[in-house]
Amino acid sequence: MEIKHNTVVGLTYDLKVSKELDDIESEPFSVEVRDEDDPFFFLFGNSGLPEKFEEYLIGKKQGEGFLFTISSADAYGDADEELIMALPKSQFTAAQGFEPEMLEEGNFLPLMDENGYPLQAKVLKDLGDEVLLDFNHPLVGFDLHFEGEVFEVRAATAEEIAHGHVHGDHGFQH
The missing domain is CATH 3.10.50.40 (Chitinase A; domain 3)
Structure with a gap:
């Protein structure tokens, strides 16, 4: 076939x-x-x-x-700058399955969109109370x-x- x-x-x-x-x-x-x-x-x-x-x-x-x-x-x-955003660290709790080391720069966070589909975001920078994430495709x-x-x-x-x-x-x- x-x-x-x-x-x-x-x-x-x-x-x-x-x-x-x-x-x-x-x-x-x-x-x-x-x-x-x-x-x-x-x-x-x-x-x-x-x-x-x-x-x-x-x-x-x-x-x-x-x-x-x-x-x-x-x-x-090409990268879309609108897909780079800062989110509060409070959204990434242990109760939701996140460990603090997951928020280290360079890591990819396993996430879900509003429809329940998996997606990932790359951690670009720790901003204190927020984390800068890149939702662009890794490639x-x-x-x-x-x-x-x-x-x-x-x-x-x-x-x-x-x-x-x-x-x-x-x-x-x-």
Whole structure:
């Protein structure tokens, strides 16, 4: 079966990123490796991933390799200053599952939006009674370099299509 809309796709890959600074592209460095023990699964056409990511994979079959680069503009774009905000430390209590060391600079806080969907924010600075958080995607501003292989392709179930995500061993358990 080939990758197309409403298929469940499993990938193994090495994701490297690079950034252009002063018209000089940095050397790509690895930020994520997904191997046969931990492949990445998603519902094609409803992944929430950059469009170019799916464009480069459409039509590929199980066992096929891939190698492509997505520019930052086609990936997660540039940082949005409106997504950097100071919030009171009092919002991050032990009762809510937060430990003080989680608010240290450079850490990523696991959070949920108003609809209960998970998101994360990077701690930029301790401001005393407040903490400065960056809600931009962690890969904003980076070119993405993918090299990998299609691990599995199968038809999505009606339930997966209706729910918009993969179920079972490699997805959500309801």
